[in-house]
Amino acid sequence: MQVTITINGEEVTREIEPRMLLVHFIRETPGLTGTHWGCDTSNCGACIVHVDGQAVKSCTMLAAMADGREVRTVEGLERDGVLDPIQEGFHEQHALHCGFCTPGMMMASRALLNENPDPTREEIREAISGGICRCTGYQNIVNAVRWAAAREAEVKQEA
Amino acid sequence: MQTPAPCDYERATSVEGALASLAEHGPGARLIAGGHSLLPMMKLRLATPEHLIDINDLEELAYIERQGDEIRIGAMTRHVELLKSDLLAEHFPLFADAEVVIADPVVRNRGTIGGSLCQADPGEDLSAVCSAIKAEVVIRGAAGERVVSMDDFHVGPYVTAVGADEMLTEVRVKVRPGAGSAHEKVERRAGDFAIAAASAGVWVAGGTVADVGVALAAAGPFTIDVARVGELMRGKPPSEELFEQAGEIAAEDCMPMADTRGPVDYKRHLVGVLTKRALRRASERALQREA
Numbered sequence: 001m002q003v004t005i006t007i008n009g010e011e012v013t014r015e016i017e018p019r020m021l022l023v024h025f026i027r028e029t030p031g032l033t034g035t036h037w038g039c040d041t042s043n044c045g046a047c048i049v050h051v052d053g054q055a056v057k058s059c060t061m062l063a064a065m066a067d068g069r070e071v072r073t074v075e076g077l078e079r080d081g082v083l084d085p086i087q088e089g090f091h092e093q094h095a096l097h098c099g100f101c102t103p104g105m106m107m108a109s110r111a112l113l114n115e116n117p118d119p120t121r122e123e124i125r126e127a128i129s130g131g132i133c134r135c136t137g138y139q140n141i142v143n144a145v146r147w148a149a150a151r152e153a154e155v156k157q158e159a
Numbered sequence: 160m161q162t163p164a165p166c167d168y169e170r171a172t173s174v175e176g177a178l179a180s181l182a183e184h185g186p187g188a189r190l191i192a193g194g195h196s197l198l199p200m201m202k203l204r205l206a207t208p209e210h211l212i213d214i215n216d217l218e219e220l221a222y223i224e225r226q227g228d229e230i231r232i233g234a235m236t237r238h239v240e241l242l243k244s245d246l247l248a249e250h251f252p253l254f255a256d257a258e259v260v261i262a263d264p265v266v267r268n269r270g271t272i273g274g275s276l277c278q279a280d281p282g283e284d285l286s287a288v289c290s291a292i293k294a295e296v297v298i299r300g301a302a303g304e305r306v307v308s309m310d311d312f313h314v315g316p317y318v319t320a321v322g323a324d325e326m327l328t329e330v331r332v333k334v335r336p337g338a339g340s341a342h343e344k345v346e347r348r349a350g351d352f353a354i355a356a357a358s359a360g361v362w363v364a365g366g367t368v369a370d371v372g373v374a375l376a377a378a379g380p381f382t383i384d385v386a387r388v389g390e391l392m393r394g395k396p397p398s399e400e401l402f403e404q405a406g407e408i409a410a411e412d413c414m415p416m417a418d419t420r421g422p423v424d425y426k427r428h429l430v431g432v433l434t435k436r437a438l439r440r441a442s443e444r445a446l447q448r449e450a
Contacts, residue, residue: 001168018166021198024162040161041202042266043350045265056265060194060266061198062194062198062213064213065213130264130265130266130350
């Protein structure tokens with residue numbers, strides 16, 4: 001079957017088998033390998049992307065189910081060469097070690113800040129609880145999201 | 160790499176269309192909603208549907224609303240909506256108790272109440288929730304609708320009353336005065352299935368228990384409705400002593416299996432404690448509402 005999925009603003013059309021998972025479509029067709037394929041069982045969260053603005057685990061969604069929808073991946077966080085505050089926050093707060101969980105953590109965090117611009121540490125922990133960091137860097141990830149929230153509030157005030 | 164076996168795919172645009180397609184493609188056809196049970200099963204070849212009918216576009220089945228003396232929940236209502244619903248928080252707070260510990264927020268964006276109930280996993284929370292508050296479900300087929308109790312809905316492990324050419328479209332719960340409810344769960348880590356979980360619904364009138372329901376998840380080969388608690392508590396004022404006795408009954412009537420989550424004696428003990436806690440909290444809420 002033929003599907004057309006808009007990934008980070010660009011339409012991608014491809015003939016696929018209906019059984020193809022969204023994570024593989026994203027990694028293979030536009031070659032966006034920032035979305036990681038981890039546990040394959042919706043436990044680890046490395047494959048989290050946004051579909052129509054909502055965080056979902058792309059290993060547990062068929063590409064066919066995303067036909068006609070808008071997908072945003074970690075590569076889509078950056079806009080015109082400017083990093084998203086979430087990305088800046090992960091950099092500033094040293095929120096990654098090996099980096100495998102990072103794309104999923106960032107996309108889950110971005111979805112949180114879109115809904116709740118000033119989350120508590122507890123709310124952040126809940127929002128990223130669908131992701132697993134095996135370097136056990138959760139403290140710094142929470143710090144990074146707090147950093148990004150503060151940065152966004154600052155930018156808003158300046159504007 | 161885990162990938163499902165080959166299958167066909169179509170996207171339904173109406174309930175009638177989905178039902179017609181189920182009938183046309185026979186037992187090899189399956190509806191797919193959130194996909195968080197079916198897709199993992201397809202990857203493991205525990206399910207090998209030949210034809211998937213995607214019902215994610217059926218917005219007509221995504222609602223939580225009051226109609227007369229009932230709250231009606233559409234089958235495509237996502238976990239996240241059940242968690243955030245003010246209407247459910249007011250009348251049946253056990254939904255939020257359960258939802259906040261079902262999987263994680265990202266999974267809750269996709270999973271649906273209809274999918275959870277139809278999966279009929281004995282470890283799944285919403286089946287116990289719906290049993291405890293004596294919900295009914297609406298099953299639609301080509302010939303029309305039927306309304307069945309949770310008791311009749313649950314046929315066995317992973318098996319429900321929904322026929323191959325039918326679909327669950329709605330969950331209905333009666334709004335009765337003096338209602339309180341609670342869900343208690345213990346899990347190994349955030350987002351896991353329960354080691355054991357207990358749901359309780361309590362209805363009080365004049366300070367005594369008019370009706371009560373207790374159901375258990377992850378405490379046997381299917382969702383367990385602890386009917387004997389009803390006989391124990393009806394007509395009496397809620398008390399610590401009654402909760403304790405109800406916990407003992409639940410610990411006796413459950414049928415846990417030893418697995419990586421724990422041995423049988425531990426699970427029985429846990430079921431007793433969780434039943435007591437759920438009844439205590441449900442009763443407090445019921446008495447508050449009556450006051």
